[in-house]
Structures are given as structure tokens and as C-alpha cells.
Amino acid sequence: MAPTDTAVDYYRVLGVNRDAPQDEIQRAYRKLARRSHPDVDRSPGAEDRFKQITEAYHVLSDPERRRKYDQFGSDWRHVTDEAMRTPRPGNVGAARDVDLDDLFASLFGGHRPGRGGPVAGADTEAELDLSIEDAFRGGRRRVTLPGRALDVTIPAGVVDGQRIRLAGQGSSGTPPGDLYLVVRLEPHPRYRVQGRDLVADLAVAPWDAALGASVPMGTPAGQVRVTVPPGTSSGRRLRLAGQGLPNPRGAPGDLYAVVSVTVPRPATDEERTLWRRLAELHAK
Known part of the structure; x- marks a missing residue:
């Protein structure tokens, strides 16, 4: 039919x-x-x-x-x-x-919908754009929809595509439908999202990469220090367990720091001399 x-x-x-x-x-x-x-x-x-x-x-x-x-x-x-x-x-x-x-x-009871009986409201959907920081922390947020504004509780650790149900906020009817907010994580200048894991670049000086060091790095939860092993090259991924998006039903995601060895431009004669000396030692 x-x-x-x-x-x-x-x-x-x-x-x-x-x-x-x-x-x-x-x-x-x-x-x-x-x-x-x-x-x-x-x-x-x-x-x-x-x-x-x-x-x-x-x-x-x-x-x-x-x-x-x-x-x-x-x-x-x-x-x-x-x-x-x-x-x-x-x-x-x-x-x-x-x-x-x-x-x-x-x-x-003999009333076909549309012929005098109650008609339930339809469920509806709307997209909710969130920054990674807001998804990480969660909390209350005012959401503006066509013709109205709602105060919504965002669970900490929501991921892209997750639906937040607001009972009775859909289309009008008896009973009214529900509204589902579909989370869309906004592009971030620093973090890349892979499920609950976050990936970010970590700038490391060549001497720290060669000798090993503890390097500061910002995360959605605040600044931490990353241990860079001696002899680290660009592209190496360093895992920070549990520093990704929270998970209310299980283990949180991880944060992966992708090392980028940044070589400074020599600014003085002394610096150029040291770089040449280092090159000579490696050439032997």
C-alpha cells in the first residue's frame, strides 16, 4: 500500500x-x-x-x-x-x-488517527555543533532552534554523531515527539578526532629529540608534560593514555602526540659554528 x-x-x-x-x-x-x-x-x-x-x-x-x-x-x-x-x-x-x-x-477504540483520535507528535532531529573542549567538559548549554531556545545538558565525552534525546521537545501532538540533537564536532586548529582518541602535533627542538626531554603540551584538560625518548624522529607517535575524550560507560580515549622536530634558524656566528661542528662529527 x-x-x-x-x-x-x-x-x-x-x-x-x-x-x-x-x-x-x-x-x-x-x-x-x-x-x-x-x-x-x-x-x-x-x-x-x-x-x-x-x-x-x-x-x-x-x-x-x-x-x-x-x-x-x-x-x-x-x-x-x-x-x-x-x-x-x-x-x-x-x-x-x-x-x-x-x-x-x-x-x-474505533478512532482511526485523523478521524478524531489523538495524534502523536513526530520525533525530530537537529544538529548540535560543539568544540572539542565543550565535548570534553560537557555541561549546560543554551541551544537555539527555530522559534525557541533550550537549555541542554551535554554529557562529558560526547562524540561526533552521538544523539542527545530531549523528551517531549519534538513535534507537538498527544503525546509530543522527542527531539534528538545530533552532535557534530567542529574542526579544531590543534586536535584531530579519531573516535574518542585525539591526535595533536608536538613541536620538539632537535636537541630534545636527540637527547630526550620532558616537553610541555596542552590538552583539553590542561597542560601536561610529555616524555620524549632519546633519538626521537619526526612522525613518532607518543601515547598519553586516558587524555582523550572521556567515556561515561568505559575507558576514556587516548591522546597521541605526533612529534615534529623543529630546527631553528641559526641567529649568531656561535650557533652556526656549533651546527657546523655537529655536522663534522656526524660525517666522521
Whole structure:
């Protein structure tokens, strides 16, 4: 059964075919969400279009919700998994032949959604841009969404792609839907993120690299000292255990310092003489 909702076709909203794979749906959503966000699109109706795009992605990005929508259209929210598995007599295993009026009569006391019964609000999604420092520390943050602002508790150690659920903050309805904030870690001038691990360059003077040293290094938690073994070359990774992003359910990530040996330009005759002497010793 094709969707019966003539007001909103989620596939048309995202501009994809009905057989579009998940990665195509995700690309379409991100493109439209960036272009149609009310902070970018100031035209009339931008906020409603953005909400519709987000709702369409919420439904089509989840295989189970998409399956229900493909079969029941706008009534998909009120179809339980048990109802999907219950065939009509004489049609064992033929879930697609379920009589909708009989189904909704049993589920909602004779009120088919859209015919006087309560309609639950849809879950929605919004992206939440965070710096690595904010992701590391967590804490309270005010999030501005189209038409409203919310105070949100950010768990310490959130990672890119993690979803933060705000119950009852989605689309209005009975009951209202939930809002999911999808964490997007912003590019950082110093740190690179690999899961919960962080990677950063560590500038080391040539004499410290040759002789070994304890070199200061900044981390999201504050400054630490890194032990550089004697004979360290550029590109060597030094692991600082537990200095990556926290993990409330397990071990924290690590921080990897990638050594970059920086050679200073000789500024005096004495420095040039010492460099020449060092070159002569290595040439022997």
C-alpha cells in the first residue's frame, strides 16, 4: 500500500526516489537542512520547511519507520510492531493485507488517527555543533532552534554523531515527539578526532629529540608534560593514555602526540659554528 498522506510525501520533501538507499537519503537531508535552516533561509515559511525536512529524514532514515511509512503513510506512527506481525485470518504472513479500519479500531477504540483520535507528535532531529573542549567538559548549554531556545545538558565525552534525546521537545501532538540533537564536532586548529582518541602535533627542538626531554603540551584538560625518548624522529607517535575524550560507560580515549622536530634558524656566528661542528662529527 502506498502512503495515503496526500499532504506530505516524505520522499518528495527530500527529493529522492522511493527506492533510494540510506546514504542517498542522508546526503539529501544534509544538503537541504543546510540550505533551508531558518538562520540561513530568511524567506517566509522557512521554519516550517525545515521542520518538514527534519521530520522526513527522521522517518526515512530508520528502516523500521520507513517500512511502516511505506505501508501506512501518515498513519505509520500508530502502527505497533505487534500489529505489523498480525495477519488477517486466511492470510498467514501477509501483513500487507491488514484491514486498516479493523486495525485502528482495535488499537484506538474505533478512532482511526485523523478521524478524531489523538495524534502523536513526530520525533525530530537537529544538529548540535560543539568544540572539542565543550565535548570534553560537557555541561549546560543554551541551544537555539527555530522559534525557541533550550537549555541542554551535554554529557562529558560526547562524540561526533552521538544523539542527545530531549523528551517531549519534538513535534507537538498527544503525546509530543522527542527531539534528538545530533552532535557534530567542529574542526579544531590543534586536535584531530579519531573516535574518542585525539591526535595533536608536538613541536620538539632537535636537541630534545636527540637527547630526550620532558616537553610541555596542552590538552583539553590542561597542560601536561610529555616524555620524549632519546633519538626521537619526526612522525613518532607518543601515547598519553586516558587524555582523550572521556567515556561515561568505559575507558576514556587516548591522546597521541605526533612529534615534529623543529630546527631553528641559526641567529649568531656561535650557533652556526656549533651546527657546523655537529655536522663534522656526524660525517666522521
